[in-house]
Amino acid sequence: MRALGRDRCLELLASVPVGRVVFSMRALPAIRPVNHLVDGDSVVIRSNLGGALASAATQGGGVVVAYEADVLDPDTHTGWTVVVTGTARLVLDPARQARYERLLHPWVDEEMNCVITIDCDLVTGYVLHDEVPAGTGA
Numbered sequence: 001m002r003a004l005g006r007d008r009c010l011e012l013l014a015s016v017p018v019g020r021v022v023f024s025m026r027a028l029p030a031i032r033p034v035n036h037l038v039d040g041d042s043v044v045i046r047s048n049l050g051g052a053l054a055s056a057a058t059q060g061g062g063v064v065v066a067y068e069a070d071v072l073d074p075d076t077h078t079g080w081t082v083v084v085t086g087t088a089r090l091v092l093d094p095a096r097q098a099r100y101e102r103l104l105h106p107w108v109d110e111e112m113n114c115v116i117t118i119d120c121d122l123v124t125g126y127v128l129h130d131e132v133p134a135g136t137g138a
Contacts, residue, residue, distance in 0.1 A: 001126050009082045009125035012069075014038035018107070019069030021045060021118070023088070025052045035107050036067070037100075041120045043067050043084055044100050046112035054090065057116050062089035067118050072128070080127045086119035 004012070013019070017035050024030065030052065034045045045067075047054040056063040065088045072079035091097045097115050106112040 001128055004080070004082070004125035004127055006120075006123045009084075009123045010038055010041075010120065012071075012080050012125065013043070013082045013084065016069050016071060019043075019067055021053060021088075022066040022068065023053050023056060023063065025056075035104065036069075037104050039100075039117075043118040043120065044104060045116050045118070046101070046104055046106045047114050047116050048110060048112055049114050053088065054114050054116065057088045057090045062087040064088075065118055078129050080125060082123070082125035084118060084120045084123050086121035088116050088118045091115040091117055 014037070018033060019036055020031050020033050022029060022031050032053065034047075036043050036045050038044070047057075049055075053063075053065070064085065067084045067086075068081065070079060070081035072081070091100065091114070100115040104115075
C-alpha cells in the first residue's frame with residue numbers, strides 16, 4: 001500500500017461516478033452511496049431537502065462529513081481508495097445550483113431538489129498493488 005498525493009487523489013476521485021458519503025444521523029454514523037462530480041476543491045452531490053444530510057448541511061456553516069470512493073479488484077488485490085473530509089454545505093446560489101443540476105444527474109428515481117458541496121479540506125488516498133518496490137530485497 002502506498003500513499004497518494006492530494007492531486008492524484010482528486011484525479012482518481014473524479015474518474016469514478018459513485019462514492020459513499022458518511023455523516024451523522026441521530027448521533028450515529030450513516031453512510032449513503034451517491035453519484036458525484038469533482039469541481040476544483042469540492043465534491044458535488046445531489047440530495048433531497050427532506051433528507052438527513054441536506055437538513056444537516058443547512059445548519060449554520062454546514063456539517064463535517066467524509067466522502068469515500070474506490071476501485072478495488074478482489075482477485076488481484078489491487079486498486080485505490082480515496083477519502084475526502086470536509087464541510088458539506090447546501091448550494092444556495094441559483095446559478096451554481098442550476099449548473100450542477102445540468103452536470104450531475106442522480107442515479108436514483110427520487111426527487112433530488114438540492115445540491116451539496118463538500119470541501120476537500122483533508123484528502124487521503126492509497127494505491128494497492130502487487131508489485132514489490134525496487135530495492136526492498138523482497
